[in-house]
Amino acid sequence: YSYYTFIYKLQIEVSNEEQWKEALLAPGLLVVDVYQRWCGPCKAVQNIFRKCKTEYGDDLLRFAVAEADDILELSSLKGKCLPVCLFYSGGKLLSIVRGVNGPLLQKTILELVDVEKKKQQLGSKYVPEVNHGTYCVVIIKPDAVAGGQVEAIRKKVSASHWILTQYTGYFRCLFWVISLRSNYVQEVDMGLSDCSIEMDSRQLAFFFPTLNVTSDTQAGSISEIQKTLALIRPSLLRKRKDEILKTIHDFGFQIAMQREITLTDEQAKEFYKDHDGTDYFPGLINQMTSGPLLALALTREDAVLHWRGLLGPKVVDEAKEKSPESLRAQFAIDNVAINQLHGSSTPEEAQRDLNKFFPTEHTLAVIKPDYTQELRDSIINRIKEAGFSISQVTEKKLTRDMAEEFYKDHVGKYFYNHLVDYMSRGPSVMMILSKENAITEWREMMGPTDPEQAKQGSPNCLRAQFAKSILENVVHGSSNVQHAMDNIMLIFGDIPKQTLLKKEK
Numbered sequence: 001y002s003y004y005t006f007i008y009k010l011q012i013e014v015s016n017e018e019q020w021k022e023a024l025l026a027p028g029l030l031v032v033d034v035y036q037r038w039c040g041p042c043k044a045v046q047n048i049f050r051k052c053k054t055e056y057g058d059d060l061l062r063f064a065v066a067e068a069d070d071i072l073e074l075s076s077l078k079g080k081c082l083p084v085c086l087f088y089s090g091g092k093l094l095s096i097v098r099g100v101n102g103p104l105l106q107k108t109i110l111e112l113v114d115v116e117k118k119k120q121q122l123g124s125k126y127v128p129e130v131n132h133g134t135y136c137v138v139i140i141k142p143d144a145v146a147g148g149q150v151e152a153i154r155k156k157v158s159a160s161h162w163i164l165t166q167y168t169g170y171f172r173c174l175f176w177v178i179s180l181r182s183n184y185v186q187e188v189d190m191g192l193s194d195c196s197i198e199m200d201s202r203q204l205a206f207f208f209p210t211l212n213v214t215s216d217t218q219a220g221s222i223s224e225i226q227k228t229l230a231l232i233r234p235s236l237l238r239k240r241k242d243e244i245l246k247t248i249h250d251f252g253f254q255i256a257m258q259r260e261i262t263l264t265d266e267q268a269k270e271f272y273k274d275h276d277g278t279d280y281f282p283g284l285i286n287q288m289t290s291g292p293l294l295a296l297a298l299t300r301e302d303a304v305l306h307w308r309g310l311l312g313p314k315v316v317d318e319a320k321e322k323s324p325e326s327l328r329a330q331f332a333i334d335n336v337a338i339n340q341l342h343g344s345s346t347p348e349e350a351q352r353d354l355n356k357f358f359p360t361e362h363t364l365a366v367i368k369p370d371y372t373q374e375l376r377d378s379i380i381n382r383i384k385e386a387g388f389s390i391s392q393v394t395e396k397k398l399t400r401d402m403a404e405e406f407y408k409d410h411v412g413k414y415f416y417n418h419l420v421d422y423m424s425r426g427p428s429v430m431m432i433l434s435k436e437n438a439i440t441e442w443r444e445m446m447g448p449t450d451p452e453q454a455k456q457g458s459p460n461c462l463r464a465q466f467a468k469s470i471l472e473n474v475v476h477g478s479s480n481v482q483h484a485m486d487n488i489m490l491i492f493g494d495i496p497k498q499t500l501l502k503k504e505k
């Protein structure tokens with residue numbers, strides 16, 4: 001097309017890719033009526049366009065007609081031209097209006113021309129306004145979740161003008177709320193038959209009862225943080241450990257706990273006892289015991305469903321064929337028929353799985369003498385906030401004999417007598433803390449022995465914040481399972497031992 005046709009004709013005709021590119025690059029708003037050969041361009045919309053041109057007409061508003069068959073980008077509209085009008089600026093699709101809807105066409109043109117004017121006036125200072133009122137619910141159906149298509153769908157959403165603001169799991173579906181990044185209505189074509197998108201306030205209210213659609217999109221409350229168990233099987237762990245850990249991280253999971261472990265035949269059979277008798281059972285057990293595997297406790301919102309969604313089909317060949325993007329396809333190991341990644345199927349199963357690989361541990365925590373009531377309460381609050389349960393608690397003054405026994409490993413050190421004096425001069429708070437990984441996590445909360453070193457390396461730890469000196473360093477924690485058992489016995493005697501053993505079962 002030429003400058004002259006543009007001036008004299010209301011709509012330029014675009015009939016090949018070159019013209020399409022040229023039309024998209026020109027400045028201002030481009031309104032394209034997409035038609036199909038058998039019905040021709042829509043006469044009714046031309047009247048509306050002419051009216052708009054006279055009313056708002058300036059060189060920021062251009063019209064075109066294009067045949068769906070001629071242009072690759074428009075080919076998805078074949079059979080759907082009712083008519084369909086597309087609105088472009090700077091080569092980007094901004095909005096779609098279907099059908100001869102005069103008021104909507106006029107309103108859309110007016111709003112978008114207005115945006116073009118602002119862009120022209122403000123240049124690089126122009127910031128698009130965000131319309132918080134436009135929300136959609138995306139339902140990702142079970143087949144798509146199980147088929148490992150979640151990530152492909154997420155990419156499509158974020159490549160468009162939509163932002164994922166909330167998500168939740170329900171039955172075996174994922175529900176997302178997406179909201180518009182920009183100021184106009186736009187349809188999203190996910191190009192996936194498994195994904196239905198609907199705009200319906202009843203759905204929103206049902207699945208996201210706390211969503212406040214008038215609030216800032218980022219402030220919407222994200223669903224609960226969950227934990228799930230992921231297993232990286234021995235062959236993958238040997239060959240591509242760093243890569244799979246990076247991928248897990250990239251997908252927004254935190255690794256709350258990890259443990260490398262070589263399972264015995266018995267342990268593997270117990271873990272997969274529901275699969276006993278299947279033809280793949282011997283291969284699975286063989287693979288599970290062929291070396292160390294890595295057990296991970298992964299956390300993020302809806303961790304269980306998200307991790308399952310990424311894994312894809314269980315059978316490696318099926319994963320490769322149907323969901324090549326899925327992790328089981330991406331991280332398949334040559335000549336190994338068993339998939340390399342496990343994930344719990346439900347939150348209940350996740351809890352059971354996690355307990356197997358990260359059993360509840362008990363540790364002895366002590367708030368050392370001279371604490372104030374306020375300090376005691378604030379340390380106990382921190383303990384609870386960190387997710388420990390306090391299985392037993394007592395306040396008691398150690399006798400000198402008990403203090404000597406408690407710190408017997410330090411006999412002969414220059415600070416030993418001072419330490420025994422300090423520990424026996426007033427009451428201490430003695431607690432049994434229970435949690436997976438309790439020993440390590442409580443020691444991390446305490447921080448290094450010397451508060452000066454603690455202030456440098458971990459300023460939020462208890463010793464950095466409350467310790468007076470390396471000797472009077474506020475808190476104690478067992479250093480290993482044996483110490484924990486010995487000291488719990490020393491302080492609490494026989495009864496809790498039985499309680500603890502019962503809990504461990």
Ligand SMILES: Nc1ncnc2c1ncn2[C@@H]1O[C@H](COP(=O)(O)OP(=O)(O)OP(=O)(O)O)[C@@H](O)[C@H]1O
Nearest residue numbers: 410415419448449470471472473475476477478479
């Ligand atoms: N160099 C030192 N000078 C003075 N006191 C020390 C010194 N090193 C350790 N202590 C005291 O002895 C306690 C036991 O020392 P240890 O090396 O076991 O440290 P910890 O395991 O960090 O502390 P805890 O056993 O009390 O949990 C310390 O908490 C501290 O009260």
